[in-house]
Amino acid sequence: MLTIDGVTKRYGDRRVLDDVTFTVGDGRLTGFVGGNGAGKTTTMRILIGVLQADTGSVSIDGTAIGPSDRRRFGYMPEERGLYPKMPVAEQITYFARLHGVDKRTAADRTTDLLDRLGLAQHAGDPVEKLSLGNQQRVQVAAALAHDPEVLVLDEPFSGLDPMAVDVVLAVLREAAARGVPVLFSSHQLDVVERLCDDVVVIADGTIRAAGPQEDLRRHAGPPAWELLVEDDVAWLRDEPGVAIREFDGGYALFEADDATAQRVLQRAVQHGTVGSFAPRVPRLSEVFREVVR
């Protein structure tokens, strides 16, 4: 488990991170969401050790980590970077070896990764000759080249075409399945919602919410319900304990506690045919807007 504890960072008078604390569990895909300038990249740079925190610590399973542990991290920076003139395979092998992998293993991993990312036919091409989407895939391969024990990816899906998103996603899921803690940032909230086990929300340098996605969404705001009936649901307005959020003919979205909701359902059945009745789990984007407000 990767733990970030009480990390604070200032640039001059500006405090960019304030007591940032959260964990990334083993084998958990953790989404790191926040607006531009919220502190995502700074946090990730501190995690990976390219920036020093003013205070606070980063530890794995309770042990503070140093440079040699960080070499086993895989990192994909927000600002993509590769050597434009260096051939793809050679480049991946080079990055793997910089992380301490021996020559033969590095070459094997490179072949394997390029295969899985659909880049095998470009192995000998210089990176600058590849399309942007393919360059992104190479970037992903560079982060995974040394079979990292922790993955930190800054906006891994931005700039990827939908097919590449699926490919990269599969690779990340597989890493998580092997028990690797995976932290990635994104402002595509729908992607995070689709992928992540856990979510960490940051705004203005402070963590606003962190935990399993399910819990966050369920416990965001009062419980809400959706009801769809054949006739008009105007009667719902007069029900005690019900706050209607949306109302449209036979459809209603309302807030109510569990007992009230059950009572409403019974009333609905008495009134006529019920099309559907379900608790409404808020979208991640709604949760996000709620907690950063």
Add this chain to the structure above:
Amino acid sequence: MNGSFVRSVRLVAAREIQARVRSKAFVVSAGILVLMVVASIVVGGVVGKATAGDTTPVAVVDGVTLPTSRGLDVTEAPTAAAAERLVESGDVDAAVLPSDDPLGYKVVGLDDAPADVVQALSVAPRIELLDPGAIPGGLIYLVALAFGVVYFASAVTFGQSIAQSVVEEKSTRVVEILMAAIPARALLAGKVLGNSVMAFAQIVAVAIAAAVTLAVTGQDNMFTVLGPSMLWFVGFFAIGFVLIASLFAAAAVLVSRQEDVGSVTTPVMMLVMIPYILIIVAYQNPTILGVMSFVPFSAPIGMPMRIFLGTAEWWEPVLSLVIVAVSVVLVVVVGARIYENALLRTGGRVKLAEALRG
């Protein structure tokens, strides 16, 4: 210094060398430099031989006895008139005719006094040289020029290439991935090492090409004269280049775009350019040369020059080399600090003071 640091340095250095060898610009410029040195030695040899074996054609009328015919290519002529005709036709530079002068002959030229012939026929006092081993002035100039050009060309080529490769990593942002894997110092050390190895290889190639050319063109004696200073030059360059490379790297890391490399590396360029100009302008000034031979940036050419002239005591190159080595350590420490602090700051130009403070 632990094993992984050394391994990182080696990997970075190997990549630098590979990138350099792959670049056509590098291969071509190295080839041109070697060709230039070889050509200048060949041309120097040919010209030298031509002047040494040069003789002046002269017509001598039968019956005239010359004190010496050294330096003259004598054509015998039956009569004075025949000899004069040869002068007029341009077959000979001058004619020697019998006369009533105390010498018993006179020299006839076409339109100006035939100095070569007069010189050859003149009686000269015996000359005794107190310093018979002294080197001809022309050769001194050539050697000064050669040291200057080779030093300048190599330092600038490889200095610029290290500067560009530093900025390439910043401008392509690959630096952040590198920093996540290895310490900034290992990256800097690898870059300096890789480029120094290439610069050193080029200097050695030039030295070998020069030695081989001297031997092939029959100027082996030159090798005895030049050998020691060439060896010192190579040695000084090997250490001195690390100094220059570190400065180029530290200067280049302050900017993030290739267009800005020129402006930040200009001061470093000056440090290379000034010794180059000085050695050509002031190669005969012992004071300037003496100072140059101990200043770290000019020592790689100043000291070999003094060794070539035979004006350096045995301990002087050793002391100078120590001075260069100490300044290398200082510059590398300061340069590494600048490098570490400025490496991740992309965008505008980083102020030197900020980079030093961190």
